[in-house]
Amino acid sequence: MRVTVIGSGEMGRGIALVFAQYGNDVILEDSIPAALERGSKYIKENLEKMVEKSIIKQEEKEKILGKIAYSSNFEDSAKSADLVVEAVPEVVELKQEIFSKLDKICKPDSILATNTSNIKISEITKNLSRKERVLGMHFFNPANRMKLVEIIRSEATSDANFEKAVKIGESIGKVPVRVLKDSPGFIVNRINAPDMLFFCSVIDKGIEKPEELDSYAKGQGLPMGPYELMDFVGLDTVVHSLDYYAVTISPEYNKCTSLRTLVKEGKLGKKSGKGFYDWSSGKASIPKTEPSEKVTIMDIFAIEINEAVKLIEEEVALPDEIENAVKLGLNRPFGPISVAKSMTNAEVKKMLEKLSESYNIEVFKPAASIVNGKLKEVLSTKAFALKEGAKPIARTDEKKEKIETSYSTLIVEKRDKHVARILLNRPRHNLINSDLLNDLENAIKEVWSDNEIRVLLITGKGETFSAGAELSQFIPGAFDFVEYSRKGERIFKLLQEIPKVVIAEIKGYALGGGFEMSLSADIRVSTPDAQMGLPEVTLGLIPAWSGSQRLARLIGNSRAQYMILTGKRITGEEAKNFGIVSEIFPKESIDEGALEMAETISMSTSPIAASLAKRLINRGADVAYDSGLEMEAMAAGILYGTEDMKEGISALLQKRKPSYQGK
Ligand SMILES: NC(=O)c1ccc[n+]([C@@H]2O[C@H](COP(=O)([O-])OP(=O)(O)OC[C@H]3O[C@@H](n4cnc5c(N)ncnc54)[C@H](O)[C@@H]3O)[C@@H](O)[C@H]2O)c1
Structure with missing residues (x-):
């Protein structure tokens, strides 16, 4: 793809670099030649550092450098671009002028994106004739390293161009988030806007000094306190954003007297050497103070x-x-x-x-x-229902045999009449968070209430089952952690309780909470090289989604102690020797193999007999032997009157396959 970046400043140079790194032909354009020189220097230095750190090879560096051309000729740079990203200063008139020129000179099918931080796209496109191809691609600083890009649509942006921009974001290794409505500050800066108003008000009212709140914030694990961060960004930039929010969101953003005074005095933060703090040494010199707790996180x-x-x-x-x-x-x-x-x-x-x-x-x-x-x-909003461009949460395609329900973290597929499959579907190896637990609970209930389904198969979408719990999940206190453990225990137990056969298909990783989920299934199958384990003790935790109880019941005290106390991983083959896994399938065919197994069980076993047998095995393990035998006799008695039993025996005598009805 040919990409032209307009503006070789703080943002443009990083944007140009990341597009070139992913194989695009880039022109970095700036009206000031010295800015292009600075941009080129930045790009070279960044690539050199990447070579030093062995992230890329010298040849790759040369290749990337060869992908970037520098120019001060606006028209020549933009006319054959497939994508233009504008990164000139945050001045609406300047951006309007640039877009009105682009509108005239660019190819009709090119996408025109602005990297504006705050300005509504519709303001920038006010006088354009072809607004459907203009959208926001808001990168974060440094653009070549920060993963996020906000993709913003205006009312005029076409669906096709919006989705194309999302795909472009993915193609350069970013995580694109969809901003579905043109709104000042989009997502991140909008969330940050009232924070700034708050921090300004704290000092305006003399509630705390900047250093007191910054010292508290750093104690809470933030890399920089809010005032140090404002100094770093530039107080004029902050005031500029506040001015825009005062017009577009609320006139209250006009407050912030102390901050405005600093800007009037030329104290702009790091760039001018002075702001809330002295930056003459290149770093903020923050007076030592005790953290205050008048303002809390x-x-x-x-x-x-x-x-x-x-x-x-x-x-x-x-x-x-x-x-x-x-x-x-x-x-x-x-x-x-x-x-x-x-x-x-x-x-x-x-x-x-x-x-x-x-x-x-x-x-x-x-x-x-x-x-x-x-x-x-x-x-828990999953879609803005029935709005143009919104996707429905649940999708039922009558024409396909497969019926799907999409949750935000997993997919439930009804593969055929009797088999359902749950695919865990989260970034980074299907890490489990509270949302996934909630979705899993609902998905299990959905399968539970479908009387036709006899076998439930659980696995991960992609190459892995689940690498465990998301450790960055916010849990405020010890009691909340107790509740979070109980939540996992309760939801995983549903897999044991559901009156259907549950198979866990393990591939890639099944670690920590992911492994515990698989232990709650009735049968586990895996690839030979799948990695399983409970590393919790090595992190100062314990397996607390039932692993500490379930594993020993499954493989005996000695082996469970070994796995839990060492935190070591075992392979699928080793798990088979331990009795955790029942069948091994090659990596390339485990999805098909596990499904075939599920289908075979669903057709060849009576669903009533299977669900009673499952319950007997699970409950029998917790009661005295004689009580277990009593339960067994009762269950056999219940089965004796069923149509399924008659069908099973008739089929055997007639040498044909049974056709169970679950009656
Ligand atoms: N700096 C950040 O942290 C950051 C983060 C996200 C988004 N943004 C947004 O990105 C945009 C650019 O910000 P920046 O910090 O890179 O600005 P900057 O001032 O560092 O760079 C802007 C560049 O644009 C060039 N320029 C000005 N007018 C031009 C024209 N008519 N034609 C070609 N080039 C021109 C300037 O010479 C300069 O090199 C702004 O809209 C800003 O709000 C900035």
Whole structure:
């Protein structure tokens, strides 16, 4: 693809580099030749560092450098581009002028993207004739390293171009998040906007000094405190954004007196050597102080949750996308959605009311859904129903034999009448988080209530089962962790309780929580080289989604102690020797092999007999031998009256395959 980047500043140079790294032909254009020289130097230095660190080879460096041309000729640079990314300063008139020129000179099928941080796309495209090809591609600094790119559509952007831009984002190794509505600040900067207003108000009101709050924030694990970060970004840039939000979101963003005074005095932060702090040494010299706790991390979370809820209410972005964007854009282990899920509606509402009252700021007032007690409901939004371009959550394709229900973290497929398959479907080896547990619970119930389904197969979408629990999931305290463990135990136990045969198909990794999930199945099959294990003890934890109990019952105390106390992984072959896995399938054919096994069981066994047998085995292990025998006799008695038993014996005598009805 031919890509032209307009503006060789802080952002443009990184954007040009990442496109070239992924094999695109790039022209970096800037009206100022010195800016091109700086851009070229930055690109060379970055590639050299990558060679030093053995990330790329010298030949690759040369190849990437050969992919980038530098130019000050706007028209020549843009006319044959398939994609133009504009990265000139955040001035609406300048961007309008650039886009009106691009509109005239670019090929009709080229996509024109702006890297604006805040400005609505529709403002930039105001006077254009072909608005359907213009959209936002908002990269984060440094663009060649940060994984996030927000893809923003205006009302005029066509579906095809929007989806094409998402694919382009993926093709250069980024995680694109969809911003479905043109709204100031999009996702990450919008979530950050009331934070800035809050930090300004804290110092305007003399509640805390910058160093007190920064010292507290660093103690909470943030790499930089909020004032140090504003200094780093540039206080003029911050004020510029606040001015825009004052016009587009709320006039309250005009507050922030102390910050505006600093800018008027020319104290812009790092770039001018002085801001909230002195930067003359190149680093912020922050006065030593005790961290203050007048402002807490929960105040900041409450404000961010509120803004996230507003974004969902306004149908700008879906909760999962917001969570992902904040995590990746702000380098955080979790975003506002997962924090909100760990709180009650009443808690969030109370905190926001208090903040709004004590700072006298309407922006902090709880959003409508929080006022109406609908926080949990809004957080579980899976699609903006029936809007143009929105995808339905559940999809039933009558023409296909396979029926699918998509949850946000997994897919349930009804493969044929009697077999359902759950595919875990999360980034990074299907890590398990609270959302996945919730979806799994619902999916198991969905399968449970379908009387036709006899066998449930669970595996991961792609090459792996699950590498375990997502350790960055936000869990506020010890008691919450107890509850989180109970939640996993309870949901995995459903696999043991469901009156259907459950098969776990293990490939790639089944570690920690992923392995525990597979242990809750009735039968496990795997590839020879699959990696299984419970590494929790090596992380200062224990297997707490039933692994500490279930493994010993399955393979005996001695082997379970060995696996849990060493945290060592075993292969599929070793797991077969341990009695964990019943059958091994080659890597290339395990999906088909496991499905075939599920289909065979579903056709050759009576569903009533299989579900009673499963229950007997599981329950019998926990009761005295004689009680187990009694349960066995009763179950046999129940089966004796069934049509299935008659069919089974008739089929045997008539030398034909049985046809069970589950009656
Ligand atoms: N800096 C960040 O952290 C960051 C992050 C995300 C998005 N953005 C956005 O990216 C855009 C660029 O920001 P930046 O920080 O790279 O700015 P910058 O000031 O570092 O670079 C802008 C470049 O554009 C060039 N330029 C100006 N007018 C031009 C024209 N008419 N034709 C060609 N080149 C022209 C300038 O010479 C300069 O080299 C802005 O919209 C900004 O809001 C910035």
